[in-house]
Amino acid sequence: MAEGRVSIVVEHCKACGFCVEFCPTHVLELSSAFNSKGYHPPHAVHPERCSGCDLCGMYCPDFAIYATKVAPGKERDK
Amino acid sequence: MSDSLITDIVNAGVNPVDQILRTDRMPHIWCPGCCIGTTVNSFARALIDSKIDLGSLALVSGIGCTGRVAGYVKLDSFHTTHGRAIPFATGLKLANPKLNVVVYSGDGDLSAIGGNHLIHAARRNIDLKVICVNNLIYAMTGGQTAPTTPGHSITSTNPYGTFEPSFNLPHLVEAAGAVYVARWTTFHVRQLARSISEAFQKKGFSFIEVISPCPTLYQRRNKLGDGLDTMKYYKEKSKVRHGAPTGEVGLTMTGEIIVGKFVDRDRPDYQTMMRSQYCESLGEKFVEQEEMVCS
Amino acid sequence: MKADHCKADPRGVLTGTHFIDGDHACCEGALAAGARFAAGYPITPSTEVVERFASRVPTVGGTFIQMEDELAASITLQGAVWGGAKAFTVTSGPGFSLMMEHIGYAAMTETPCVFVDVQRGGPSTGLPTLPAQADMMQARWGSHGDYEIIALCPNSPQECFDLTIKAFNFAEEFRVPVMFMMDEVVGHMTEKVVIPPADQIEVFPRKHTHKSVEDYLPYGTNGGQVPEMAHAGEGYNFHVTGLTHDERGYPNMTPPVQDKLVRRLQNKIRAAADRISLFEEEQLEGADVVVVSYGITSRVAQRAIEAARKSGLRVGKLRLITAWPFPEKKIRELAAKVKSFVVPELNLGQMVREVERAAAGKARTFAVSHAGGGVHRPEDILKVIVEASRCQTA
Numbered sequence: 001m002a003e004g005r006v007s008i009v010v011e012h013c014k015a016c017g018f019c020v021e022f023c024p025t026h027v028l029e030l031s032s033a034f035n036s037k038g039y040h041p042p043h044a045v046h047p048e049r050c051s052g053c054d055l056c057g058m059y060c061p062d063f064a065i066y067a068t069k070v071a072p073g074k075e076r077d078k
Numbered sequence: 079m080s081d082s083l084i085t086d087i088v089n090a091g092v093n094p095v096d097q098i099l100r101t102d103r104m105p106h107i108w109c110p111g112c113c114i115g116t117t118v119n120s121f122a123r124a125l126i127d128s129k130i131d132l133g134s135l136a137l138v139s140g141i142g143c144t145g146r147v148a149g150y151v152k153l154d155s156f157h158t159t160h161g162r163a164i165p166f167a168t169g170l171k172l173a174n175p176k177l178n179v180v181v182y183s184g185d186g187d188l189s190a191i192g193g194n195h196l197i198h199a200a201r202r203n204i205d206l207k208v209i210c211v212n213n214l215i216y217a218m219t220g221g222q223t224a225p226t227t228p229g230h231s232i233t234s235t236n237p238y239g240t241f242e243p244s245f246n247l248p249h250l251v252e253a254a255g256a257v258y259v260a261r262w263t264t265f266h267v268r269q270l271a272r273s274i275s276e277a278f279q280k281k282g283f284s285f286i287e288v289i290s291p292c293p294t295l296y297q298r299r300n301k302l303g304d305g306l307d308t309m310k311y312y313k314e315k316s317k318v319r320h321g322a323p324t325g326e327v328g329l330t331m332t333g334e335i336i337v338g339k340f341v342d343r344d345r346p347d348y349q350t351m352m353r354s355q356y357c358e359s360l361g362e363k364f365v366e367q368e369e370m371v372c373s
Numbered sequence: 374m375k376a377d378h379c380k381a382d383p384r385g386v387l388t389g390t391h392f393i394d395g396d397h398a399c400c401e402g403a404l405a406a407g408a409r410f411a412a413g414y415p416i417t418p419s420t421e422v423v424e425r426f427a428s429r430v431p432t433v434g435g436t437f438i439q440m441e442d443e444l445a446a447s448i449t450l451q452g453a454v455w456g457g458a459k460a461f462t463v464t465s466g467p468g469f470s471l472m473m474e475h476i477g478y479a480a481m482t483e484t485p486c487v488f489v490d491v492q493r494g495g496p497s498t499g500l501p502t503l504p505a506q507a508d509m510m511q512a513r514w515g516s517h518g519d520y521e522i523i524a525l526c527p528n529s530p531q532e533c534f535d536l537t538i539k540a541f542n543f544a545e546e547f548r549v550p551v552m553f554m555m556d557e558v559v560g561h562m563t564e565k566v567v568i569p570p571a572d573q574i575e576v577f578p579r580k581h582t583h584k585s586v587e588d589y590l591p592y593g594t595n596g597g598q599v600p601e602m603a604h605a606g607e608g609y610n611f612h613v614t615g616l617t618h619d620e621r622g623y624p625n626m627t628p629p630v631q632d633k634l635v636r637r638l639q640n641k642i643r644a645a646a647d648r649i650s651l652f653e654e655e656q657l658e659g660a661d662v663v664v665v666s667y668g669i670t671s672r673v674a675q676r677a678i679e680a681a682r683k684s685g686l687r688v689g690k691l692r693l694i695t696a697w698p699f700p701e702k703k704i705r706e707l708a709a710k711v712k713s714f715v716v717p718e719l720n721l722g723q724m725v726r727e728v729e730r731a732a733a734g735k736a737r738t739f740a741v742s743h744a745g746g747g748v749h750r751p752e753d754i755l756k757v758i759v760e761a762s763r764c765q766t767a
Contacts, residue, residue: 007091014110017306039110057093058123058267061115061305063104066093100612103623136605138452149612149624154605156455157614157624158448159478165412165445169452169460170605172436173410177456177606198441356431365384365434367409369457 004052004067006044012064013041019056019065025049028056095122098132100152107146111293111305113264114144117211118151120267121182124274135178138167140187142218143292144211147182161191164199167206174369175349178207178278185212185226189245193225200254203282205347209274210247210285213292214329221295228331232299249324251285252341258284259324259341264291265312266337273339282347289335300331378542379578381405383571385433391566395533395559396421398566399489400429402537403461405568407576408487409435410458412449414442414468417501418557419491422463443468447475451484455613457604459541459579461487465557466495469508470515477516479550480638481615483592483600485579487540489553491560492668492719494745504557505745506668507720512552513697519635521642523649524552524697526667530564536694542577543649547641548599554696556719558669558748586610591622592634598641642698651694652703656682660689661712662761665704665728667693669748670717677717677754686762696724704731713761717741717754737764 028042057066139148141160148155158166171179216222222235260273277284291308320338327336385404413423427437440446450460494500540551582601591611603609616624666674671692716725729738
């Protein structure tokens with residue numbers, strides 16, 4: 001599986017949950033934490049599963065999440 | 079992750095759609111679970127994938143929630159008056175035929191107050207790409223009945239349920255003369271992007287309807303859940319039927335949604351017809367329209 | 374000649390002496406001014422303007438499109454302007470009513486364009502083939518909100534030509550919609566019209582920006598009043614909206630931004646009012662009575678003025694060529710010197726209210742109203758001039 005990295009713009013998230021629901025490899029869950037608007041943004045519970053397909057980015061109505069492919073061996077998550 | 083307030087960007091990188099967004103205007107005004115932003119992702123993806131010259135692309139919106147798309151895209155963009163995106167776009171295209179002109183607006187804007195312009199632009203076959211985000215309601219003004227609202231829906235102006243028959247937009251624009259007609263839901267993000275790319279390959283009036291939730295006003299009043307519930311409904315109840323007769327693709331409140339590419343045909347567009355008529359009638363006296371730029 | 378003017382494109386100029394009506398002369402004026410796009414919807418008594426344009430423009434290089442209604446026509450032309458064209462539309466009362474929203478849009482978005490209104494009797498369908506001058510207040514105030522426009526009133530086919538060019542020039546200079554307020558009689562009157570060679574016609578070019586993409590602010594005025602314009606497809610990626618907007622063109626619906634924007638839209642016209650206000654004056658020095666008129670009525674009034682002078686009355690004439698912005702300074706100055714104003718017009722009292730307002734009680738104001746459908750009888754105007762000359766100064 002190609003490796004990917006998911007990025008989350010926490011402050012733009014409105015917690016619709018699309019990314020969590022439609023991620024094909026179930027990388028995400030909504031966090032229990034709040035952003036400053038009071039929404040629960042997603043966080044990557046299984047970052048190692050991210051394929052970088054960016055379906056989360058395609059679904060996100062708030063342009064608040066996206067995934068990119070990373071070259072094998074590169075650090076996936078900081 | 080802890081219960082604390084989190085404010086940073088996790089794993090900052092570059093969102094591929096940022097190149098067509100006015101990122102300095104984010105976050106946008108659309109509600110949680112509204113999918114207008116999702117359609118913008120598909121649109122952006124189509125532009126990137128089809129390598130359209132963004133400098134030659136103009137986007138025209140009317141008024142309403144979807145009308146705000148014009149303000150969020152980093153393109154020459156026009157937020158016009160209610161219902162008049164199509165005639166504005168017509169003038170833009172005719173004055174500068176080199177432009178790729180996209181009309182991006184909502185169902186109420188395009189089919190009610192702008193309904194006359196919709197059918198006439200299709201009849202004339204003006205070379206416009208129309209993306210109609212259909213959330214089945216007037217959302218910006220608070221959830222009033224639209225020409226697209228399915229029967230028995232509760233709206234703020236039909237509190238006891240709608241009873242007017244609604245428009246089947248693909249059927250309407252096909253009858254009026256559109257050369258390309260497709261419908262997707264906001265669940266079909268990749269298919270939608272592909273249809274938008276295809277429409278850019280067509281010369282003439284193209285119409286893509288995107289069924290989209292309005293969780294705040296339509297789904298909530300009709301007890302249909304939130305945005306995510308609606309996306310699950312789209313996933314479950316959509317049937318892809320390319321080439322389906324558009325007369326059979328009308329929508330109901332909770333029934334099947336026929337999606338796909340319904341019409342893909344060719345006929346000369348307005349400017350081609352105009353030019354050939356002038357050439358035939360005027361011969362040598364006909365003068366080609368040069369660039370009108372009058373600076 | 375001012376440096377910011379250039380010469381007309383000879384391809385649009387039908388140089389020569391013609392015997393044509395006001396509607397056709399208006400079309401020739403538009404072509405001479407560089408208009409290469411018109412969108413219209415048929416309505417009597419204005420249709421001849423676009424009929425001629427439809428016949429002429431494919432031989433000049435441009436587009437005419439007949440739209441499905443006046444709502445469409447009045448915004449299609451604005452799309453064309455942002456695509457780079459000089460554009461206009463032509464209508465009469467009922468169509469003018471439908472265009473009001475887009476006059477506001479043009480004012481708000483600072484889209485330079487011309488709306489020709491060949492006035493007929495109203496309200497509603499009224500008198501389709503008979504004259505009136507009853508759209509004058511609508512031209513000024515018809516769209517909602519605070520804004521300024523410019524309105525010109527020709528009184529002959531020759532002026533239909535000359536002033537249409539002026540209308541386009543004002544539209545470009547101030548980035549404002551200009552109302553060209555003809556009337557049925559002027560539109561259908563056939564007279565000699567002299568169209569000069571192109572190199573004698575001054576045309577105001579688009580205020581197009583020379584700034585780089587990085588430096589360009591679509592609604593930045595850099596201390597001035599009128600922003601520079603870019604066209605779609607040039608890489609500026611600008612945004613235009615009818616919402617209250619900041620210098621970037623971004624919606625910003627706050628009271629301070631509203632105040633700054635709407636005041637600028639007003640001030641850019643008001644500050645130049647003296648230059649925009651065109652009028653024809655005759656024997657104002659020492660006059661007791663001044664007849665203020667415009668359009669076809671000014672030609673009927675001329676007879677009455679001359680008859681009054683023959684009977685020994687001191688009557689001056691002030692013909693408004695520019696109706697809006699209203700030349701209130703001129704009226705104010707005159708009011709301090711004369712006994713009274715007489716204002717004949719083909720309506721039941723529109724511009725007369727402006728005269729009365731500007732006179733501010735310093736001189737009396739007499740209306741000579743007419744419901745439209747014809748023109749005044751000169752003797753009806755004369756009767757009021759006589760009455761006005763006898764009145765006590767206010």
